[in-house]
Amino acid sequence: MVSLLAIAFLMPAVAAAQDQAPGKPNAKTVSLFGKLSDDGKLFLAKHGQSWTISNPDAVSGQAGHELKLKCRLIAATHQIEVLAVKVMATEVRLTANPSDSAFHR
Numbered sequence: 001m002v003s004l005l006a007i008a009f010l011m012p013a014v015a016a017a018q019d020q021a022p023g024k025p026n027a028k029t030v031s032l033f034g035k036l037s038d039d040g041k042l043f044l045a046k047h048g049q050s051w052t053i054s055n056p057d058a059v060s061g062q063a064g065h066e067l068k069l070k071c072r073l074i075a076a077t078h079q080i081e082v083l084a085v086k087v088m089a090t091e092v093r094l095t096a097n098p099s100d101s102a103f104h105r
Helices: 002-019
Strands: 027-036 042-045 050-053 066-074 079-087
Touching: 027 079
Parallel strands: 050 079
Antiparallel strands: 027 042, 027 066, 042 050, 066 079
16 A cells, blocks of 8 residues: 555656656746847847757758747756747838928929
8 A cells, every 4th residue: 555655656756757858957848039149059038038059050040030939948057959940020110201202292
């Protein structure tokens, strides 16, 4: 009876240990919005934090763009491992200039 009780208490700990990425302690999968640096090695999130990208080849060709990253967050080393990338549409703002020739008749 005691052994069954012990197994019941140990099973959640074993399951939690299996959810983490091997070799990456305390890794948490999250989605981040922000801008990729020009060199493609840093990601500046919308909330102001910058993260070092552990696999910059995953975001190659996206330097300077607004992105949504699905990534594994490793808070201890302040790094992210990119799992998926989505380029966000940049907002275009058009403004009218009253001195423009289109407004003169």
